[in-house]
Amino acid sequence: MKGHQKMIITTLDALRVIQNNTQATFTFPLYDVLSGNTKIAPKIPTLAAGSETFWLMDQGVAVPKSHYDLVGFMRDLWDDVAAIKMNGKAIAQRAAYGSPMLALDETLFKPDAYDALIEADIVGEKTGREIVVGDLTEEAAASLMRGFIRSQEK
Structure with missing residues (x-):
């Protein structure tokens, strides 16, 4: 018997989870281009609870002029996202750069x-x-x- 196939997450799935959980803070660690996409970049795009604007956070401090709107971020940077974290807990992640984004908590991503x-x-x-x-x-x-x-x- 085959193991359970993990659910592949699209930008639409991610947007739906964000919309359904407006009181949560989401972070989207990115692959670091300088490391050949093998490590996570030190600056982490963060969507604060109740916000629709991403800010690049560097050790908890917002990087000036680093804001991105939600849809633009998903459109432009989705392929670089290593994981999606909700309130610090990973809910989806890629095994490696270029791999599909997989749900770690499928109940969150399944549309009702x-x-x-x-x-x-x-x-x-x-x-x-x-x-x-x-x-x-x-x-x-x-x-x-x-x-x-x-x-x-x-």
């Missing part, structure tokens, strides 16, 4: 029923297809309500 339904609806709109939703279990209905309530809080 509401997110999945909204995503399916958006895809359906783009393709003009009608989405048919099967009978909901009680758990699925509760998950949809939680997701809806969370979306209204933003």
Whole structure:
């Protein structure tokens, strides 16, 4: 029997986790180009709780003029990110530079029923297809309500 395949994380997965956990501080250690991408750079991009702006932190101090908006950071620097840490705990990481980003805590990255339904609806709109939703279990209905309530809080 094969071992459990780890979930590969995309920038969209990372953005969803950040949006769902606005009270957490996220850090994104980067591979150091000067080390041939074998070591972690000393300055660490940090997204403080409640913020949408990354700052490069050097031993806990923000580097002046080093800010990046969330989407720009994900677009431009995703391939250099070695790991994603939430409140200091690694939730995803790459085995090496160039490897896929893998979830260490899959429950965080799995979209709940509401997110999945909204995503399916958006895809359906783009393709003009009608989405048919099967009978909901009680758990699925509760998950949809939680997701809806969370979306209204933003």
